[in-house]
Amino acid sequence: MTTSTEKKIEIISTERFELPSLPYTYNALEPFIDKMTMEIHHDKHHGAYVANLNKALEMVKDAPLTIEEIIKNSSNYSLAIRNNGGGHFNHSMFWKLMKPNGNGQPTEKLAVALNSSFGSFDNFKSKFTEAAMKHFGSGWAWLVVNNNKLEIGTTSNQDNPLMDVSEFKGVPICGLDVWEHAYYLKYQNRRADYINSWWSIVNWNEVEKKLMNAK
Numbered sequence: 001m002t003t004s005t006e007k008k009i010e011i012i013s014t015e016r017f018e019l020p021s022l023p024y025t026y027n028a029l030e031p032f033i034d035k036m037t038m039e040i041h042h043d044k045h046h047g048a049y050v051a052n053l054n055k056a057l058e059m060v061k062d063a064p065l066t067i068e069e070i071i072k073n074s075s076n077y078s079l080a081i082r083n084n085g086g087g088h089f090n091h092s093m094f095w096k097l098m099k100p101n102g103n104g105q106p107t108e109k110l111a112v113a114l115n116s117s118f119g120s121f122d123n124f125k126s127k128f129t130e131a132a133m134k135h136f137g138s139g140w141a142w143l144v145v146n147n148n149k150l151e152i153g154t155t156s157n158q159d160n161p162l163m164d165v166s167e168f169k170g171v172p173i174c175g176l177d178v179w180e181h182a183y184y185l186k187y188q189n190r191r192a193d194y195i196n197s198w199w200s201i202v203n204w205n206e207v208e209k210k211l212m213n214a215k
């Protein structure tokens with residue numbers, strides 16, 4: 001017990017944050033998201049957020065050990081920590097929010113919550129799609145729990161609704177990366193086609209799990 005605790009602290013203090021592995025292979029989300037996009041997005045983009053976050057944290061004395069603490073208190077930190085910490089947090093969540101061979105339908109408890117907030121699953125999808133389409137430039141579209149209600153909104157760059165600096169707030173239970181790096185190789189400028197494809201690979205079990213945890 002003591003040994004494993006010591007070991008854990010040692011790992012955190014020397015390496016801070018690590019790039020998590022994808023929960024599936026690079027080509028698992030094809031044809032909706034192609035292998036090369038996943039390789040570059042995960043290894044290069046997410047990899048760079050982790051490396052740059054660790055570098056920026058070297059300057060911080062007594063930085064928190066969890067990414068959640070850093071995100072929630074982002075006003076205390078530099079812009080580099082806000083951007084790269086957000087990048088690490090958002091992408092770690094994003095990979096798990098997708099899965100191969102999804103059936104496109106929400107799980108039971110989630111469907112009830114979506115129906116009660118948005119009238120129907122289709123209405124939720126069209127409102128979320130609209131928010132993701134209308135977001136200008138780089139950022140994320142989110143489904144959040146805020147004061148026990150489900151809400152849709154967006155953030156710019158790598159901001160997250162949990163950040164104290166974010167205008168749109170809540171506990172995110174689903175999120176879509178609308179940076180061009182997420183879709184440009186396959187979809188070029190066609191963000192609408194990317195969003196439409198993404199609905200086929202949403203991991204609704206994960207969204208429901210996050211909904212239950214947020215309550």
Ligand code: MN3
Pocket residue numbers: 041045091177179181182
């Ligand atoms: Mn991205």
